[in-house]
Amino acid sequence: MTLSLGPLIVAAADPAAVERFWRTALGPDAFRDRLRIRQDREPKVVKNRVHPDLYVNEIAPLLALGATVLAEYPEWTTLADVEGNEFCAFPSATDIDSPARLFAVCTDSDRPEELASWWAERVGGNLRAGPDGTLRWLYDTAGWDGVVWKFVRNSDERVAPNRWRWSVLGAGFVDPQGNEVSAAR
Secondary structure (H helix, E strand, C coil): CCCCECCEEEEECCHHHHHHHHHHHHCHHHHHHHEEEEECCCCCCCCCCEEEEEEECCCHHHHHCCCEEEEECCCCEEEECCCCCEEEEEECCCCCCCCEEEEEEEEEECCHHHHHHHHHHHHCCEEEECCCCCEEEEECCCCCCCCEEEEEECCCCCCCCCCEECEECCCCEECCCCCEEEECC
């Protein structure tokens, strides 16, 4: 069975502010195709287990939209949006029209190879090696054209539902590692 991935569902205490940030950051068309913002009364309490990776020409436009720098690394910068949701910004090799372009979705897991393999069976695509040589990056999935799904090794205990989650066309469910999957609309 091949499922098709839908947009990322983003929980927000202030949906209008989060939507304004991401619509401007990605551009209206990419925002409409890739994200859905929903109201959540619970505040963000821990690091997100799911976050986007973006290509950028520079980070200044994102800072002007309200992003804050969390950490700087030689190859990328970790930022937070207007509600503290983490995302990573990588310099783009080519000029992009909007402040940012989504190129990957990262999902934390203590067993990333297992979870990547499980999802590969459901959404198709090509399972490839991450930087450590293990098969945990998923390319060419149904529904996420041009977006890599990176399963990132992280043993942090799950203490709250994911504020960012992916969706699938059809009915929602929970994967083997407890990630909630919403039905795309």
